[in-house]
Amino acid sequence: xxxxxxxxxxxxxxxxxxxxxxxxxxxxxAEGHAQIDMALDHGVNFIDTAEMYPVNPVRPETVGxxxxxxxxxxxxxxxxxxxxxxxxxxxxxxxxxxxxxxxxSRATIAGAVEDSLRRLQTDYIDLYQLHWPNRGSYHFRQNxxxxxxxxxxxxxxxxxxxxxxxxAELRQAGKIRHFGLSNETAWGMATWLRLAEERDxxxxxxxxxxxxxxxxxxxxxxxxLSINEDAGLLAFSPLAAGxxxxxxxxxxxxxxxxxxxxxxxxxRTAPRVWEAVSGYLAIASEHGLDPCQMALAWAARRPFTxxxxxxxxxxxxxxxxxxxxEITLSEAVLAEIDAIHRAHPMPY
Numbered sequence: 346x347x348x349x350x351x352x353x354x355x356x357x358x359x360x361x362x363x364x365x366x367x368x369x370x371x372x373x374x375a376e377g378h379a380q381i382d383m384a385l386d387h388g389v390n391f392i393d394t395a396e397m398y399p400v401n402p403v404r405p406e407t408v409g410x411x412x413x414x415x416x417x418x419x420x421x422x423x424x425x426x427x428x429x430x431x432x433x434x435x436x437x438x439x440x441x442x443x444x445x446x447x448x449x450s451r452a453t454i455a456g457a458v459e460d461s462l463r464r465l466q467t468d469y470i471d472l473y474q475l476h477w478p479n480r481g482s483y484h485f486r487q488n489x490x491x492x493x494x495x496x497x498x499x500x501x502x503x504x505x506x507x508x509x510x511x512x513a514e515l516r517q518a519g520k521i522r523h524f525g526l527s528n529e530t531a532w533g534m535a536t537w538l539r540l541a542e543e544r545d546x547x548x549x550x551x552x553x554x555x556x557x558x559x560x561x562x563x564x565x566x567x568x569x570l571s572i573n574e575d576a577g578l579l580a581f582s583p584l585a586a587g588x589x590x591x592x593x594x595x596x597x598x599x600x601x602x603x604x605x606x607x608x609x610x611x612x613r614t615a616p617r618v619w620e621a622v623s624g625y626l627a628i629a630s631e632h633g634l635d636p637c638q639m640a641l642a643w644a645a646r647r648p649f650t651x652x653x654x655x656x657x658x659x660x661x662x663x664x665x666x667x668x669x670x671e672i673t674l675s676e677a678v679l680a681e682i683d684a685i686h687r688a689h690p691m692p693y
Contacts, residue, residue, distance in 0.1 A: 346388025346670045349651045351430075352550025353575050354523055356471065358430050360645045361670055362391040362579065364656035369399035369410035371603075371658050377414040378421075380663055385428065387667040393553075393579070393654045395434035395476055396461055397443050401606045405442045409464050416466035432472035432579075433461050434527060434553075438479045448479040450504075454511050458520055473512070473521040474553060477528040479504060484528040484555060486612035486693065488562065505537055509546040516547055525579070527553035531566035538574055549576055551651055556580035558589055558625050558640055558682065559618065559692055568649045577651030583644035584655060586610040588618065590637045591626050595619075613693045621689035628681045634672070637662075641669035643682060 348357040363384040368377035381392065397403055398411035412433060419426055435457040438448035447453050461470060477484070480501050483491035512524045526534060526549050534552055541548045552571070556563045556578060563578060571577050584590055587603055588610065596619060598604040608614070629636040645653040657663035674682075 347645075348390075349577065351472070351523065351651060352525075352577065353548065354550055356430060356523070358391040358652050359389045359670075360650075360652055361389055361641065361667065362393050362432075362652040362654040363389050364581070364654045365392060365394045365411050365415060366398045366400045367656055367658055368414045369407055370401050371399070371606075374414045374417060377411075378418045379660070380657065381415070381418050381429075383660065383663055384667065385425070388670065389667070390428060391430045391432070391652055393432045393581075395436070395474075396457055396464075397434075397436045397440060397476070401603060403440070403442050408442055409460065412461055412464035416464050420466045426467060430471045431465060431467065432474060432525070432553075433465070433470055434474040434476040435461075437475060437477040438481075449475055449508065451507055451511050454508065454515075458515060462520060469519055470521045472523050472525050472551065473515070474525040474527050474551075475508070475529075478526075478530075478533055480533075482528050482530050482533070483562075502536065502540065505540050506544065506546075509537070509541055509544065512547045523547070523550045525549050525551035525553060527579075527581075529554065531570055534567065534570055534576065535574075538576065551577055551579050553579035553581055553654070555582045556644055556647075556650070556653075557583045557585045558643060558686070559585040559613070559621060561686065561690075563649070568647075571649035578647070578649050580644045580647075580650055580653045583641055583653040584637055585640075586613055588613060588622050589625060589640040591622070594622060594626060615693035617689065618692040621685065621692040624685035624689060625682070628678060628685065631681075632675070632678050634674075634678070635665060635668070637665050638669040638672045639674065639678070641666060642672040642674055643679075645669065646674070 347360040351358050394411050397408055436443040439446050480496050515521045524547055529552050537549050593604055626636050629639045655666045
């Protein structure tokens with residue numbers, strides 16, 4: 346399993362990161378533990394979670410359950426804590442399931458960190474991330490109507506400084522090692538980095554945004570920022586919520602799948618997506634590749650990617666995903682992928 350450096354830190358993380366958002370709804374505690382063991386046995390050292398997990402659906406009564414499942418594994422495997430990089434997130438403004446939708450602030454971070462540490466049964470969090478910015482962003486299909494003209498720049502900058510100061514205090518206290526961002530924009534990330542440098546405060550080491558063969562918003566300004574500022578992408582949904590696996594081909598929703606619980610897959614099942622999916626599935630078939638492994642290997646090897654975060658609900662799915670680490674995509678495959686992308690850009 347290839348390893349990549351996390352920002353400018355001393356940490357090296359596996360190019361594939363084990364996502365956990367189904368643990369506690371679609372997966373039991375025992376299944377979550379089995380996934381961790383299997384992933385570690387295959388060279389993965391990176392687990393991603395969030396205080397609001399599990400999903401499908403997110404409910405007030407299950408918030409934090411995924412962290413608890415990881416925490417019970419940590420408690421049972423204390424000697425291995427140093428072998429695992431654990432990333433979690435504090436929820437942002439508007440999610441009524443967590444703190445009634447309160448925005449991220451000094452007070453909410455302080456309480457959220459303590460709650461996550463308790464649930465994870467650990468003394469420290471390796472990577473603590475803001476799940477999304479208070480001011481909003483163009484992610485989760487909001488790019489079609491995103492309008493930042495009403496933002497208050499002064500308030501945004503003041504908030505960023507406040508958060509950076511809190512992160513410095515948490516690092517000093519040994520409660521977090523590093524901090525990162527998620528669902529951020531190029532301007533947002535650049536501003537966080539500038540403020541940190543100007544004030545000698547903790548630097549964001551990564552940015553966790555959606556990225557896949559079907560969602561390539563990151564390819565433009567954020568890609569350049571990642572390369573030049575050593576703030577790599579943690580790519581979430583590299584399989585486009587399962588679309589790139591082929592299991593929904595023909596616009597179906599098999600029983601027990603994510604689509605059976607979330608029919609639109611978070612707005613991804615737009616009319617134009619099926620032809621794009623068919624194109625990528627055809628490339629995989631022509632070259633004798635598993636479509637999941639092709640999609641994961643592609644996302645993980647992009648020049649700005651630090652790690653690609655995937656999830657699985659069965660041991661078979663997990664084994665297939667882990668096999669992506671052994672895949673090398675040929676120049677012919679990469680050229681065909683680019684051709685499909687040009688023919689079907691932004692399909693949702």
